Every structure is written in structure tokens, then in C-alpha cells.
Amino acid sequence: MLQFKEVTKRFGAFTAVNGLSLSIPQNEIFGLLGGNGAGKTTTFRMLLRLIDQTEGTITWKNESISYDSSHLIGYLPEERGLYPKMKVKEQLIYLGKLRGMKKFEIEKEVSLWLERFNVPEYSDKKVEELSKGNQQKIQFIAAVIHKPELLILDEPFSGLDPVNVELLKKAVLELKTSGTTILFSSHRMEHVEELCEHLCILHKGKPVVSGNLKEIKRSYGRKNILIDADFNLTFLEQLSGVHHVKEGMNFTTVQIENEQVSQDILYQLIQRGFVRRFELEEPSLNDIFIEKVGAAYE
Structure with a gap:
């Protein structure tokens, strides 16, 4: 040790x-x-x-x-x-x-x-x-x-x-x-x-x-959703429990408060059109690093 x-x-x-x-x-x-x-x-x-x-x-x-x-x-x-x-x-x-x-x-x-x-x-x-x-x-x-x-x-x-x-x-x-x-x-x-x-x-x-x-x-709480859809996703920024929306070349990453928020988002998406990808993933270490070190700067 x-x-x-x-x-x-x-x-x-x-x-x-x-x-x-x-x-x-x-x-x-x-x-x-x-x-x-x-x-x-x-x-x-x-x-x-x-x-x-x-x-x-x-x-x-x-x-x-x-x-x-x-x-x-x-x-x-x-x-x-x-x-x-x-x-x-x-x-x-x-x-x-x-x-x-x-x-x-x-x-x-x-x-x-x-x-x-x-x-x-x-x-x-x-x-x-x-x-x-x-x-x-x-x-x-x-x-x-x-x-x-x-x-x-x-x-x-x-x-x-x-x-x-x-x-x-x-x-x-x-x-x-x-x-x-x-x-x-x-x-x-x-x-x-x-x-x-x-x-x-x-x-x-x-x-x-x-x-x-x-x-x-696990203790971080927040999770990410990866979404690829045929329509604009900027409306997600206004939903409760959504912390951040980042658009990429192939998919949009949405940071959410907890898993329950993902169900609300999925319901909103299927009302609007075709969704090619909807994937819930753990927060990355990069997300945690930025938040913890960023918070220490404030």
C-alpha cells in the first residue's frame, strides 16, 4: 500500500x-x-x-x-x-x-x-x-x-x-x-x-x-443523453432538469439532472418526429473534472 x-x-x-x-x-x-x-x-x-x-x-x-x-x-x-x-x-x-x-x-x-x-x-x-x-x-x-x-x-x-x-x-x-x-x-x-x-x-x-x-x-448524479433526430433540438434547453445542450456533427449531447428527466425528453421527442438515436450514458470524467475544478475557480 x-x-x-x-x-x-x-x-x-x-x-x-x-x-x-x-x-x-x-x-x-x-x-x-x-x-x-x-x-x-x-x-x-x-x-x-x-x-x-x-x-x-x-x-x-x-x-x-x-x-x-x-x-x-x-x-x-x-x-x-x-x-x-x-x-x-x-x-x-x-x-x-x-x-x-x-x-x-x-x-x-x-x-x-x-x-x-x-x-x-x-x-x-x-x-x-x-x-x-x-x-x-x-x-x-x-x-x-x-x-x-x-x-x-x-x-x-x-x-x-x-x-x-x-x-x-x-x-x-x-x-x-x-x-x-x-x-x-x-x-x-x-x-x-x-x-x-x-x-x-x-x-x-x-x-x-x-x-x-x-x-x-454514480454520486455525480447528472447523466448525458446522446440524440440524433430529424428536427431542431434547441427547445430542450427550456425543459426542466436539463442543464446543458451541446450540438455536435453527428449527435446532440444533453446533460440532465437524473434518469427521470430522460423519460420526459423522450416523450417530447417522439411528439415531434423521427429519432434515430436516443442513448443514456454515464457522465464522462471530463464533465466531472470541468465542474469540480471550474467550481473551485468561482
């Missing part, structure tokens, strides 16, 4: 993280969300003991993280930390040795990961010769090559096209299956919904939402 208990970090008069408490089970992918300046990277740096918290405690397996346990942890920073003039293989061997691996072990893992990410030909290329997306792949390999028990990923999908995002997501899920506990941040809500069971949304260093994703959605 990875635990944060009332963790606060101050830089002079500025509070970057304020009273953060989290419990992250072993062998789980946990999402830490927030906008710019929310405190995500500061939280990761405190966890890794790169900086010390001002107040509170951080423990993993009931102990504080120290240099003695650092070989069990992998870290992919948001800002890439690779040496641009070094060749990919040389760099990964160097970083693997820092984690206590033998050269023959590293070479085997490097070969497997480069093949997996479809870039074996980059082994002898300098990092600066690679695209941003391929640099991100190498950074990811550097974070996992030693098979860490705890993996911290700060915006891991940054710079990747959709094909490579899927490659990386598959790798993350397989690491979880093999027993790795993963804590990651992302501003892409769909990635969090796909990968995480639990999450925390930070705003200005304070948690505004935290818990099980399904329970968070």
Missing part, C-alpha cells in the same frame, strides 16, 4: 500541495489529475524523495521510501531527462546499471522493448535524432527496464500519436498484470477512464475529488 497522510508542501508563502491524503493499493493503476499548477509533479517529487514534504507522511509498504528502495521504483518525468548526445542503447545500458542490473540483462530487455515499440533500428541512434514521440518511448523503457514494483508516470502519453498511445497503454496494463503498482498523471481524461479504477483530482494543491471512479460517477 502506498499512502499519503495529510501531506503538505510549501515553498515560502506558496502552498503547492495542501493536506493530501491518499491510499493506493498494491497492483493498481491510480490516476492523479489536475490542471497546470495543481500539484501533481510536486506530489511525485515528494514521493520519490527528490524534495521533502513540509508536513505529513508518505509510506510505501509501511515504510518511508529511501535510497535503499529506489531500485524498486521507476519514474517517467514529464520533462524528458535523457542525454541527447548519447546513443539509445548506450544510454539504456547506463541507466539500467544504475538500477543494479547486469549488462547482459539490460541488453536483453532493451532488445525486447525496442522490438515491442517497433523501433529496433533506433538502438544505435542518438536521442536527439529521434522524434518527440520516439524519445518518449525510450524514456518509458528507461523507467521500466528494471521491472519496478512501483512505477510513477508523469504525462506518459505526451507527444504520442494514437497508434503509439495504444502501444503504451497496452504495456502499462501488462505491467499492472505482472504486479506493478502504477501512479500516473494525465490531462487526457479518456486515458484515465480506460486505465484507472481509483483517482484523485487536484486543484491548487488540494483534492477536490477522490475515490473509486464508478462511485464518483
Whole structure:
């Protein structure tokens, strides 16, 4: 279990993280969300003991993280930390040795990961010769090559096209299956919904939402209806229980107060004409994020 208990970090008069408490089970992918300046990277740096918290405690397996346990942890920073003039293989061997691996072990893992990410030909290329997306792949390999028990990923999908995002997501899920506990941040809500069971949304260093994703959605109350009809739907904005109507290219999204409102809307629609699509769905994490963080701005 990875635990944060009332963790606060101050830089002079500025509070970057304020009273953060989290419990992250072993062998789980946990999402830490927030906008710019929310405190995500500061939280990761405190966890890794790169900086010390001002107040509170951080423990993993009931102990504080120290240099003695650092070989069990992998870290992919948001800002890439690779040496641009070094060749990919040389760099990964160097970083693997820092984690206590033998050269023959590293070479085997490097070969497997480069093949997996479809870039074996980059082994002898300098990092600066690679695209941003391929640099991100190498950074990811550097974070996992030693098979860490705890993996911290700060915006891991940054710079990747959709094909490579899927490659990386598959790798993350397989690491979880093999027993790795993963804590990651992302501003892409769909990635969090796909990968995480639990999450925390930070705003200005304070948690505004935290818990099980399904329970968070259920407690949110509001739901969305997706509608495709042969007539204008702007009249829906005037109906009781309707919070928002957004027209898209292929369908209109209507945010409603609860499921009962959907029945009233359906009745109104069938009085007016042909309805091709009428689908009730759970609120998206993006909806919840905007409302919770937006409310904190007000």
C-alpha cells in the first residue's frame, strides 16, 4: 500500500500541495489529475524523495521510501531527462546499471522493448535524432527496464500519436498484470477512464475529488443523453432538469439532472418526429473534472 497522510508542501508563502491524503493499493493503476499548477509533479517529487514534504507522511509498504528502495521504483518525468548526445542503447545500458542490473540483462530487455515499440533500428541512434514521440518511448523503457514494483508516470502519453498511445497503454496494463503498482498523471481524461479504477483530482494543491471512479460517477448524479433526430433540438434547453445542450456533427449531447428527466425528453421527442438515436450514458470524467475544478475557480 502506498499512502499519503495529510501531506503538505510549501515553498515560502506558496502552498503547492495542501493536506493530501491518499491510499493506493498494491497492483493498481491510480490516476492523479489536475490542471497546470495543481500539484501533481510536486506530489511525485515528494514521493520519490527528490524534495521533502513540509508536513505529513508518505509510506510505501509501511515504510518511508529511501535510497535503499529506489531500485524498486521507476519514474517517467514529464520533462524528458535523457542525454541527447548519447546513443539509445548506450544510454539504456547506463541507466539500467544504475538500477543494479547486469549488462547482459539490460541488453536483453532493451532488445525486447525496442522490438515491442517497433523501433529496433533506433538502438544505435542518438536521442536527439529521434522524434518527440520516439524519445518518449525510450524514456518509458528507461523507467521500466528494471521491472519496478512501483512505477510513477508523469504525462506518459505526451507527444504520442494514437497508434503509439495504444502501444503504451497496452504495456502499462501488462505491467499492472505482472504486479506493478502504477501512479500516473494525465490531462487526457479518456486515458484515465480506460486505465484507472481509483483517482484523485487536484486543484491548487488540494483534492477536490477522490475515490473509486464508478462511485464518483454514480454520486455525480447528472447523466448525458446522446440524440440524433430529424428536427431542431434547441427547445430542450427550456425543459426542466436539463442543464446543458451541446450540438455536435453527428449527435446532440444533453446533460440532465437524473434518469427521470430522460423519460420526459423522450416523450417530447417522439411528439415531434423521427429519432434515430436516443442513448443514456454515464457522465464522462471530463464533465466531472470541468465542474469540480471550474467550481473551485468561482
